[in-house]
Amino acid sequence: MKVNITETVLRDANQSLIATRMPFSDFEPILEVMDQAGYHSLECWGGATFDSCLRYLDEDPWERLRKIKSKVKNTKLQMLLRGQNILGYKHYPDDVVRLFVAHAAKNGIDIFRIFDALNDFRNIEVALDEVKKQGAHAQGSICYTISPIHNIEKYVELGKQLEKMGVDSICIKDMAGILSPQVAYDLIKALKASVKVPIILHTHSTTGLGPITYMKAVEAGCDGIDTAISSFSGGTSQPATESMNYALKEMGYETSLNEKVLKEINDFFKPIKSQYVSSGQLDPFVMGTETDALVYQVPGGMLSNLIAQLKAQNALDKLDEVLVETPNVRKDLGYPPLVTPMSQMVGVQAVSNVLAGERYKNVSKEIKAYFKGEYGRTPGEVNPELQKSVLGDEKPLTVRYADTLEPLFEKTKKELGSMARSDEDVLSYIAFPQIAEKFFKNREAKETKTVSYTITRK
Numbered sequence: 001m002k003v004n005i006t007e008t009v010l011r012d013a014n015q016s017l018i019a020t021r022m023p024f025s026d027f028e029p030i031l032e033v034m035d036q037a038g039y040h041s042l043e044c045w046g047g048a049t050f051d052s053c054l055r056y057l058d059e060d061p062w063e064r065l066r067k068i069k070s071k072v073k074n075t076k077l078q079m080l081l082r083g084q085n086i087l088g089y090k091h092y093p094d095d096v097v098r099l100f101v102a103h104a105a106k107n108g109i110d111i112f113r114i115f116d117a118l119n120d121f122r123n124i125e126v127a128l129d130e131v132k133k134q135g136a137h138a139q140g141s142i143c144y145t146i147s148p149i150h151n152i153e154k155y156v157e158l159g160k161q162l163e164k165m166g167v168d169s170i171c172i173k174d175m176a177g178i179l180s181p182q183v184a185y186d187l188i189k190a191l192k193a194s195v196k197v198p199i200i201l202h203t204h205s206t207t208g209l210g211p212i213t214y215m216k217a218v219e220a221g222c223d224g225i226d227t228a229i230s231s232f233s234g235g236t237s238q239p240a241t242e243s244m245n246y247a248l249k250e251m252g253y254e255t256s257l258n259e260k261v262l263k264e265i266n267d268f269f270k271p272i273k274s275q276y277v278s279s280g281q282l283d284p285f286v287m288g289t290e291t292d293a294l295v296y297q298v299p300g301g302m303l304s305n306l307i308a309q310l311k312a313q314n315a316l317d318k319l320d321e322v323l324v325e326t327p328n329v330r331k332d333l334g335y336p337p338l339v340t341p342m343s344q345m346v347g348v349q350a351v352s353n354v355l356a357g358e359r360y361k362n363v364s365k366e367i368k369a370y371f372k373g374e375y376g377r378t379p380g381e382v383n384p385e386l387q388k389s390v391l392g393d394e395k396p397l398t399v400r401y402a403d404t405l406e407p408l409f410e411k412t413k414k415e416l417g418s419m420a421r422s423d424e425d426v427l428s429y430i431a432f433p434q435i436a437e438k439f440f441k442n443r444e445a446k447e448t449k450t451v452s453y454t455i456t457r458k
């Protein structure tokens with residue numbers, strides 16, 4: 001039996017370990033080698049990479065994608081897309097979602113992994129449809145979480161819904177690394193018995209369960225797993241590619257990975273990791289095994305964000321209290337899975353509840369929008385009194401939020417005028433207006449400098 005391996009070093013490992021700060025120049029020299037490793041796909045775009053390129057790295061994310069594509073000719077390129085949120089933190093109108101997908105496909109993405117933080121599939125429908133129209137691979141995701149209202153039957157139901165929607169494969173997305181080996185086995189078995197499309201499992205090593213969970217999932221018939229090259233594996237990142245490959249092959253599974261090439265890739269990334277450690281970008285904390293997550297169900301990325309938030313407010317000693325408050329906030333919100341943007345929203349609210357010394361003294365506008373239904377249907381019942389006090393006289397929505405939004409692309413394109421040089425620029429601006437504008441201005445300034453320099457030299 002074949003197990004497909006997706007390498008995550010360029011996206012999820014990068015995001016989970018070093019807050020997505022890896023510039024293109026750091027990994028450019030190894031791309032052609034990575035293309036020879038035999039990976040099923042390279043997860044290299046989407047998630048937080050887009051935001052990070054513009055915000056911190058002064059890189060055009062679209063150009064990054066095109067450059068990766070020019071070097072990776074055999075291996076499929078994969079991205080993570082937040083459904084109606086695309087790569088931002090709010091819902092966008094359908095015209096923007098469609099154009100974003102179309103341009104991502106045109107610039108090189110082969111596999112779109114699409115999820116909605118609340119598993120409200122009305123929020124991934126348009127993206128899925130456009131991926132199919134573009135002739136790319138549409139992978140629908142189910143965000144895995146543990147709560148009194150989530151069980152295997154519910155996940156199987158979601159899997160059937162995805163298949164009906166026409167997905168090419170289904171990903172079980174365990175962003176917190178809390179899917180345990182036995183539950184993974186039962187879940188994959190149940191899904192394999194109910195749907196025909198391939199099942200991919202995505203987990204993290206956060207709690208230390210990751211590799212064991214993968215083995216049990218594969219035993220249950222899982223068709224693919226996500227791993228990170230060993231120097232960027234473990235902790236809040238994925239289990240190591242080489243170790244999983246070794247164990248799987250020993251057990252008689254096929255992976256199509258080439259060990260020699262994997263070693264070359266790891267030898268390349270090792271010193272890069274050391275640089276991030278010495279610069280302080282890689283906090284050794286995230287490399288450890290954090291079994292508290294099994295209790296608090298806080299994903300790795302969220303945990304490091306909570307720590308950063310508390311550090312910034314000189315309140316790191318409140319971490320334990322915040323970790324206790326987090327599941328309480330989650331319950332009030334109807335048990336949303338803790339994935340972007342829910343993880344941020346729940347985290348910020350939990351921190352605020354603890355630091356203010358009073359629960360819900362301050363409520364973010366995102367939480368208000370959530371109670372209004374702007375993020376979609378909540379998995380369980382929200383706290384009705386809290387909802388009432390947050391919304392006041394406003395009534396919650398009954399339709400899909402995007403149905404209330406006006407088309408945005410053409411209007412924005414007109415407004416931007418010559419500042420946007422391409423439709424991709426317009427999409428960057430729609431996703432992150434301020435930082436995209438700053439990026440465009442910097443780009444302009446840099447070019448003017450280069451031109452005048454060239455002229456002076458002549």
Ligand code: CO
Nearest residue numbers: 012174175202
């Ligand atoms: Co992940």
